[in-house]
Amino acid sequence: MGLLDPMMAVAFFFVSVVFGSALSVGTLILEEQQLRRTPSARDLLRIGWAALIENFGYRQINLWFRLQGALRFMKKGSTWAAVPRAGFNA
Numbered sequence: 001m002g003l004l005d006p007m008m009a010v011a012f013f014f015v016s017v018v019f020g021s022a023l024s025v026g027t028l029i030l031e032e033q034q035l036r037r038t039p040s041a042r043d044l045l046r047i048g049w050a051a052l053i054e055n056f057g058y059r060q061i062n063l064w065f066r067l068q069g070a071l072r073f074m075k076k077g078s079t080w081a082a083v084p085r086a087g088f089n090a
Contacts, residue, residue: 024051
């Protein structure tokens, strides 16, 4: 359909992953400087590794779920269904 240039999509994905990784690692550095809660360097490296890995897949699937929820909200009216009372013995 020609709606999206493949090179632009790859560049956008790369920039978003780099920015997300920088944000996560920067947050980790700031927390460690201020609070010093991580007991060992090994634990700090493990947390840093998780901060880098979360940008591949986890953020994208969260974006997909948020997009689905926003579209569902705009498509349907948000109404609450009546819930019958059951009591404590039910």
